[in-house]
Amino acid sequence: MKHSLAPSILSFDLTNLHESVRTFLAAGAGIVHLDVMDGQFVPPITFGDSYVRALRSIVPQAFFEAHLMTLSPERHFEAFAEAGCGRILFHAEAGVHSYRHCQTLQSMGVEAGIAINPGTPVESVVELLDVVSLVLVMTVNPGWGGQSFISSALEKVRRIRELRPELNIEVDGGIDPKTLPIAQAAGANVFVVGSYLAKAPDLTAAVRGLMEQMG
Numbered sequence: 362m363k364h365s366l367a368p369s370i371l372s373f374d375l376t377n378l379h380e381s382v383r384t385f386l387a388a389g390a391g392i393v394h395l396d397v398m399d400g401q402f403v404p405p406i407t408f409g410d411s412y413v414r415a416l417r418s419i420v421p422q423a424f425f426e427a428h429l430m431t432l433s434p435e436r437h438f439e440a441f442a443e444a445g446c447g448r449i450l451f452h453a454e455a456g457v458h459s460y461r462h463c464q465t466l467q468s469m470g471v472e473a474g475i476a477i478n479p480g481t482p483v484e485s486v487v488e489l490l491d492v493v494s495l496v497l498v499m500t501v502n503p504g505w506g507g508q509s510f511i512s513s514a515l516e517k518v519r520r521i522r523e524l525r526p527e528l529n530i531e532v533d534g535g536i537d538p539k540t541l542p543i544a545q546a547a548g549a550n551v552f553v554v555g556s557y558l559a560k561a562p563d564l565t566a567a568v569r570g571l572m573e574q575m576g
């Protein structure tokens with residue numbers, strides 16, 4: 362099982378974002394995690410596909426994943442795929458046709474990921490496990506960086522890992538050197554990290570430190 366670090370750009374200084382992205386990729390982080398918020402599924406609004414396209418022109422080889430915290434996520438699949446996202450995650454809570462949406466992403470040649478909020482049970486995604494490449498277990502309420510890790514979400518990670526030993530399980534929210542090993546022990550193998558890296562005095566050292574912990 363491959364372990365990956367996915368820095369979220371949400372909390373980085375936007376005036377210097379391109380340098381931060383270059384730095385964390387050069388330090389070994391394998392995924393650029395893009396938190397797309399629409400002001401409806403969650404209160405804040407972040408950015409859209411044109412922003413992702415601009416970022417991609419700076420690091421054209423990087424693997425981009427879009428985490429759509431939007432209502433009607435399917436409306437945005439094409440735009441984010443064309444902007445260069447190799448994986449698109451959407452929320453199980455955002456609609457009633459998740460299975461079809463996963464099939465749509467597969468037919469577009471894009472990896473599908475399904476995300477669940479802290480209050481959403483594993484049962485809501487069990488029927489999707491054959492059509493996703495990743496399940497994202499939120500370890501904070503979606504919408505903001507810098508929140509505290511919700512440890513009760515780990516039981517969901519354990520249960521999904523039992524059901525699917527080979528599936529990618531990503532955790533997102535409050536991940537830092539203290540919580541990463543706990544999430545990893547529960548069975549997570551992809552780690553979204555926002556504010557810990559954004560605040561790090563030495564970004565390269567912080568990425569390398571987390572990667573060493575991942576082993």
Ligand SMILES: O=C(CO)[C@@H](O)[C@H](O)COP(=O)(O)O
Nearest residue numbers: 503504506507534535555556
């Ligand atoms: O999706 C989200 C928030 O909705 C996350 O990606 C957070 O942005 C992670 O940030 P930290 O909790 O690591 O600060």
